[in-house]
Each structure stands twice: as C-alpha cells, then as structure tokens.
Amino acid sequence: MISVVILGAGNVATHLFKAFKTTETINVVQWYNRNSDSLNTYKNEVAITDDLSQLAEADVYIVAVSDDAVKGLTKKLPFENRLVVHTSGTVKISDIDKKNRQGVFYPLQSFSKSAKLDFANVPICIEAIKSEDYHLLKDMAIAIGSPTKKVNTDQRKVLHLAAVFVNNFTNQLYRVAHEITESEGAEFDLLKPLILETAKKVQELSPYMAQTGPAKRNDKKTLNNHAKLLTNKHHKEIYDLLTKSIQHTHGRKKL
Template sequence: MISVVILGAGNVATHLYKAFKITGDVKVTQWYNRNIEAINAYKNEVSITDDLSQLVEADVYIISVSDDAVKGLTKKLSFENRLVVHTSGTVKISDIDKKNRQGVFYPLQSFSKSAKIDFANVPFCIEAIKSEDYHLLKDIAIALGSPSKKVNSDQRKVLHLAAVFVNNFTNQLYRVAHEITESEGAEFEMLKPLILETAKKVQDLSPYVAQTGPAKRNDKKTLNKHAKLLTNRHHKDIYDLLTKSIQHTHGRKKL
C-alpha cells in the first residue's frame, strides 16, 4: 500500500483524491489545503488539515496547486528527504525544494470540475531524480489504471505547449465553427460527428496522412468560394493562416 498526502484542492487534486479512494493500492492518508473550507466536505473520510506543520509521514506528497505556488509551498515543508512531486506541465522539477526528493507526476489531460475522468485516458508524465522514486510514481499510475511515460522537463514543457494546440486551440476552432454556422442559421450540432471522427482518425493515422480538404488539394475554386463566405475578418485571418500552414506541410507553398 502506497501512502499519499495530497496538497491542494483544485481540479487535479480533487480528481486524484477521488480516484485514489477507489484503488486498492494507494491510500490518501491526509489532505492539506491552505483554505480548509474547500476540503471540509471530505473530513469524515480522510484526515484534513490547513497546517503544514501537522503533515503526517507518507511515501509521497503530491503538490497540486497553481504553478506559481509550487516553489514557495515546498520551501515551507518542515520535513526532509521524502518524495515530493508536483503535477504541473510547466514547473521545473528543481523548483521543488531540494531538501526533499524531487519528482513530477503530470497528468496530460484536461480536467474540469464537473466532468468525470476515466484515468485510463490520462497519461502521466513522470520525472524523478532517483530510480526508486520513478518506480513508485509509475506504480501509482498503474494503480490508477493510467498509462505513464518517463518524460524529462524539456519534453514535458513541449508536451504542455503542444497540448495547448490540440486542446485550447482546437476548441477555439470549434468555437469559430459555432460562430460561422449560427450566423447563417445552420446548426453547429451537425458538425459534432465530424469533430469526433477527426479526433478518432489520428488515433491510428498520423495527422500528415489524415489530412484532406481544399487546402491540401490546392483546390482554388473551393478556397475562393470560402473566401467570399468569410465576412468576419478575424475568421478570415485564421482561415488564411491555417490554409497556408496545410499547404506548407503538404508541399504546396513556401511560407
């Protein structure tokens, strides 16, 4: 049984807590948050505290607070030589105060408060200085039913950046499609199967091979038809830049 103390009460911390609760191999022995109100609802099932000096001994301390707060919080820990990890995509492993054993346990997924998370779909990027710490973190991922991978800080940073492209930016393209359809009384609803299919396709094919459409074919007639339809200048900027990008990737045009 691996004992865990969770520090923080955001989306990731809360989803981790709930997932650990139903695994047999990991036990959350304590939950810390600066503002105890946020975790008060759990006081009957786990020891809660807002006092860092009261933290109990555990195999690993998982710090899941805002990026800016990680460094300061680890400085304030009063113990030494224990495994302390954060869950951030962008914070350096060395930002964890070096009096403890440093590690990273970054879930590469989008967490929202309400939506249920299936941890089978949450790959963990694991980093640790000591080999036994890496294996302990890997065992925690296994207990969650999650895939995991050894990822160093540079790789983690680019994965976090790439995640913005496939998550936030992709979602913004959905938003633009929503604006375009609604402006003509068409239904965004009609696009939902295509959205899902587009994401499914690159589970097996590379995005390069999966590409289709007028930009890739250099189908000028369709590109011109679209240009005429794009009355919103901002939508047009996105259309032009991504069309150029596709044509560059597929050898139609130099940037």
C-alpha cells in the first residue's frame, strides 16, 4: 500500500484524488489545502487539513498547486527526507525544497473540473532523483491505469510547450473555423467529424505523412480563392502563416 497526502484543491488534485480512491494499492491518508472549505465535499472520504504542521506521515506528498506556489509551499513543509513531488509541466524538479526527496508526477492532459477523466488516456511524465522514488511513482501511475514515461525537466518543458500547440492553438483554429462558417450562416457542426478524423489520423500516421490540402499541393487556384474569401484580416494572417509553414515543411520549391 502506498500512502499519499495531496496538497492543493484544483482540477489536478481533485482528479488524482478520485483516481487514487478507485485503486486498491494507493491510500490517500490526508488532503491539505490552504483553505480547507474548498475540500468540504470530501470530508467524509478523507482527513482534511489546512494546517501544514498537522500533515500526516506518508510515502508521497503530491503538491498539486499553481506553478508559482510550488517553491514556497515545499519550503514550508515541516519534515525532511520524504518524497515530495509536484504535478507541473513547467516547474523544475529542483524547485521542490531540497530538504526532501524531489520528484515530478506530471499528468499530460487537459483537465476540466466537471468532465470525467479516464486515466488510461493520461500519460504520466515521471522524474525523480532516486531510483526507488521513480519506481514508487511509476507504480502509482500504473495503479490508476496511466501509461508512464521517464521525462527530465527539459523534456517536460518542451512537452508542455508542444501541448499548447496541439491543445490551445488547435482549439483556437476550431474557433476561427466557427467564426468563418457562421459568417455565411453555414453550420460549424458539419466540421466536427473532420475535426475528429484529423486527430485520429495522427494516432497512427506522423503529422508529416498525414498532411494533405491546397498548401501542401501548392494549389494556387484554391489558395487564391481562399484569399478572396478571407475578409477578416486576422483570419487571413493565420491562413497565410500556416500555409507558409506547411510549404516550408513540405518543400514548396519541389511542389
């Protein structure tokens, strides 16, 4: 049995708590938040505290707080030589105060408060200084059904950056498509199967191999027709830059 204390009350903390509760090998012994009111919903399921000096003993302390708060909070922990991990994509492992054993347990997925989450679809990026800590974190990830990967701080940072491209930026392209279709009273809903197919395609093929369309083919007639349709200057900027990007990737000179 792995005993865990969770610190923080955000989406990651809450989803991890719920996932850990479903396992037979992880025991959440305590849940801390600066303001314990936000944990009231769970007070019948787990011991709750807002007092760092009252933290229970555990195998792992999971610090799932905002990036800026990791350093300060781990400094205030009233014990030494225990395993303390954060869950952030951008915070260095060394930002965890070094009086404890440092680690990272970064779930690479988009978390919303309400939506149900299947941890089979949440790769956990693990970093630890000591080999036994790495294996304990890996066992935790396996217990909740997640794939795992050893990822160092530099790799984690670029994964977080790349995640912004495939999640936030991609979603913004969906938004622009929504604006474009609405401008002519066409239905954005008609694009939803294509959105899903585009995401499914790169589960098997590399994005390089999956690419199609007028930019890749350098189909000037279609590119010109699209340019005429793009009345919104801002949409046109995105169109031009991403067309250039595709042609850069696929060697427009050769096409």
